[in-house]
Amino acid sequence: MPALLTCLFAPGLIQLSPLSRSPLRRRLLEFWRRRFPHSLRTQVALVIASLSFVPNLVFILSVQWILPGTELSPEGSVLLLLWIPLLAGLSAVVGYVLSSLILRPLTLLARELGHLETLISQPARWNLLLRPGDPQEALILRQAFAHLLRQIQIDQLRREAFTATLVHDLKTPLIAFGHLLSALKQEQQLQPEERLALLDRILQENQRNLSLVQRMVEAHRLERGEIELHPRLCDLGSLARRVAERMGSLARERGIDLRVEGEGWANADEAELERALVNLVDNALRYARQVVVLTISPRQIQVRDDGPGLPAPLEELAQPYIAQPIHIAGQHYPTGSGGLGLYIAKRILQAHGGDLCLVETGSQGTTLALVLP
Numbered sequence: 001m002p003a004l005l006t007c008l009f010a011p012g013l014i015q016l017s018p019l020s021r022s023p024l025r026r027r028l029l030e031f032w033r034r035r036f037p038h039s040l041r042t043q044v045a046l047v048i049a050s051l052s053f054v055p056n057l058v059f060i061l062s063v064q065w066i067l068p069g070t071e072l073s074p075e076g077s078v079l080l081l082l083w084i085p086l087l088a089g090l091s092a093v094v095g096y097v098l099s100s101l102i103l104r105p106l107t108l109l110a111r112e113l114g115h116l117e118t119l120i121s122q123p124a125r126w127n128l129l130l131r132p133g134d135p136q137e138a139l140i141l142r143q144a145f146a147h148l149l150r151q152i153q154i155d156q157l158r159r160e161a162f163t164a165t166l167v168h169d170l171k172t173p174l175i176a177f178g179h180l181l182s183a184l185k186q187e188q189q190l191q192p193e194e195r196l197a198l199l200d201r202i203l204q205e206n207q208r209n210l211s212l213v214q215r216m217v218e219a220h221r222l223e224r225g226e227i228e229l230h231p232r233l234c235d236l237g238s239l240a241r242r243v244a245e246r247m248g249s250l251a252r253e254r255g256i257d258l259r260v261e262g263e264g265w266a267n268a269d270e271a272e273l274e275r276a277l278v279n280l281v282d283n284a285l286r287y288a289r290q291v292v293v294l295t296i297s298p299r300q301i302q303v304r305d306d307g308p309g310l311p312a313p314l315e316e317l318a319q320p321y322i323a324q325p326i327h328i329a330g331q332h333y334p335t336g337s338g339g340l341g342l343y344i345a346k347r348i349l350q351a352h353g354g355d356l357c358l359v360e361t362g363s364q365g366t367t368l369a370l371v372l373p
Contacts, residue, residue: 041099041107049095053088060084105131105138113145126153173212177205215340218275222347229269229351236301237263239270240294243277247285256288262296266372268352273370276348276356277301279341280368288365299354299372306365314358314368318342345370 060080100107108131116126128146131139180202184195221227240260244251251258258281277294280303284292287307295302310317346356349370359367 041103044103045092045095045099047095048098049088049091052094053091056087056091057084060087105134106141109138109142109145116149173205173209177202177209180205212340215279215344218344219340222344222351227272227348227351229272231267231269231352233265234268234270234273235263236266237296239274240277240296240301243274243281244294247278247281250282251285251292254285254288255290256285257291258285258294259291260294260296264296264298264300266299268372272348272351273372276345276370277303279345280356280370283341284366301370302359302367303370304365304367309361309363309366310358314342314356318346318356 060083109128112128126149128142128149130142130146134142180198184190184198184202187194190198237260244258244260247258281292281294284303284305284307288305289307291306293302293304295304342356349356349372353373354371357369357371359369361367
């Protein structure tokens with residue numbers, strides 16, 4: 001009888017027993033593994049069946065010691081021998097049913113995750129529905145997987161947008177750069193003024209490419225959290241005027257009035273804060289109609305332009321690579337690096353313990369605030 005119990009309810013123990021070398025035991029073990037794959041459900045069913053069957057079996061076999069003087073008739077012995085396998089079957093059914101009920105949330109989750117393998121090339125369709133009725137542990141596990149899948153989806157979209165950036169934002173200026181060089185090489189009779197104009201355009205295209213590459217490097221550095229701050233008390237007014245002077249030639253070229261108002265101080269890494277402000281001013285100059293104003297106050301710098309306003313929520317735009325085309329002031333901007341400036345500024349401010357906040361936006365313009373702690 002103990003050997004039968006071992007074969008029925010603890011197949012894993014056969015390997016540990018010296019008798020497991022017998023051909024019969026090996027065949028039983030192989031049959032069990034083929035018929036019942038090793039799984040958590042199988043283990044739980046075995047535990048429940050054992051807890052149900054073994055105490056009853058011990059009681060039945062010990063009845064003569066528990067109740068002295070009790071003798072079983074031949075018919076009673078036969079019924080007892082028939083009851084033992086029936087009890088084993090009932091215990092197995094109880095173990096199967098209870099393990100199915102207990103592990104149902106995990107079974108459903110495993111089935112949904114297994115189905116995702118068929119959608120490996122379509123991350124946009126990866127989705128796990130939350131089941132509020134699940135036990136707390138299963139719900140936490142499901143939420144963790146759902147968060148992981150969302151992060152994978154975001155990373156996939158960023159990779160696709162990064163590829164679009166390489167194809168569009170870098171390829172287009174490089175093509176123009178090549179055309180200008182070809183014109184400079186082929187046109188031997190150019191006047192000095194024309195040659196200088198071509199060289200200026202070549203330098204502009206080169207500077208545009210360098211600026212984009214630099215932003216991509218900064219975005220990668222900030223994504224990896226590779227930012228080391230050296231905060232100190234700095235004059236925000238002086239920093240803003242320095243940025244305005246630095247961006248002045250671009251503002252004059254576009255006919256934009258760039259000015260600074262107010263004074264204020266804050267604890268910040270001046271170099272990193274200047275980098276964030278330059279990115280925001282560059283964005284403002286790109287979309288402004290006539291004026292861009294930097295308003296300074298204690299622990300805050302506001303950048304206001306009179307452009308067409310933001311085409312989408314700030315959180316959606318402040319991404320390293322925008323995955324969907326956007327329309328601003330009637331112009332179509334494909335997937336690419338349009339959000340790099342906002343993303344860089346936001347991450348720098350968050351590293352300081354502050355944030356990039358939207359004050360207002362609309363058809364009359366946009367105001368963004370660099371808020372410091």
